[in-house]
Amino acid sequence: MNLSVAEENYIKAIYKLQEGEQAVTTNALAYELETKPASVTDMAKKLKEKKLISYEKYQGITLSPEGRKTALQVVRRHRLWECFLVDKLSFSWEEVHELAEELEHVRSEKLISRLSEFLGNPVIDPHGDPIPDANGRMAKPRPQTSLDQANARRLVVTAVSDQSSALLAFLNAKSIKLGTQLEIIAHYEFDNSIEIKVKHQPAITISEQVAKNIMVRPL
Amino acid sequence: MNLSVAEENYIKAIYKLQEGEQAVTTNALAYELETKPASVTDMAKKLKEKKLISYEKYQGITLSPEGRKTALQVVRRHRLWECFLVDKLSFSWEEVHELAEELEHVRSEKLISRLSEFLGNPVIDPHGDPIPDANGRMAKPRPQTSLDQANARRLVVTAVSDQSSALLAFLNAKSIKLGTQLEIIAHYEFDNSIEIKVKHQPAITISEQVAKNIMVRPL
DNA sequence: AAAATTATTTAAGTTTGTCTAAATAATAAT
């Protein structure tokens, strides 16, 4: 199946929004792809025609098995390029998403398998997300919660769920990255802000909004 | 100036065909880009509008200074990716052109300067073509002739002018690559074929057509 | 249950980059 860049972006976005089983909504997809609902309806018809999704008017969208396979390939390419940019070209993790968004569309099995090998067949990308292997299988994500719901005191940062460069820049400034160990000092009920401490750094207070997007697991 | 992939491909093709000063013909460009003359005329109008080329009806196309600058950037990206594929991912030189044709369109100054640095700021690509630097300057190509016109006996292969994978595969099979040293054994006037010998290999006879596309300089 | 709101789809139009077929210009042959 030969997909356009636009089609690949749709498939990946549907995969991302699907999370489990729920059908993806026209509006949600339009928002995710920064396009208009009318465009999504158009594309939905096309992708259904190509048997990549199941779609009935007003019923939302879900990936077909082939669609899921396609999505996993695109995700694999995206995350491998992110690894390349960070590990080999010394980009910082908040810069790489945009570039990977383009690189992911160069479709070549051979290129990707060589790239993966060159990188040492990594299994997680710079944001802590698992990288599907050539068959679409990926490491089951280890149990993690958002920082605002963690109950343990000592935690490790495992991922960042919002990958806007605004958030990533903030975390960078505070020296918080994947694998950073931190300790919860206090919860402030008033605004649900949280005081945390990273070793060798002054304690800082972060808003609920930030905490919701930092994924952690107990140390 | 924000160019589409198609526009970049046109600009690069015009650059390639221009060679010196002669204006590029509508048909030549259509052939090079595997499209139709009518499409070229359409695009010529658009590129003229954007001041990347000069173009008058029936008079052919030449790059403007801005057009040349753009072309050199695309060529730089193309050749750096080719280096990456060969040097880091162990592709062979005949496989990389196609992939670089796509990778070259990821537009990011930072990406390209980091990539160049990662590769050790190479100045020639795997086919022996010079790589423009960030300012569009490139090493003056060393004097070279095609193999069919060489007068010296002992020669080094410096480039391959036709980059079809057919030719490159042939050269690969005969273990001829950049830097290969060879010796001319005989010219056969009948069909202008040439017998050559590469060290540690049996002598082979190559057709005029092949010889025309192998660039060499005296050892 | 009707009314109001929100979500989704349809209709119609735009842009980009293509194509084929027909018209016109430039060049070569007689």
Added chain:
DNA sequence: ATTATTATTTAGACAAACTTAAATAATTTT
């Protein structure tokens, strides 16, 4: 100097991926 050939442009259409505005369906509020 005509005529024939070749090169180039124009005209009209099409597919992909968008958009806005209007119509319709689904959901929520009252």
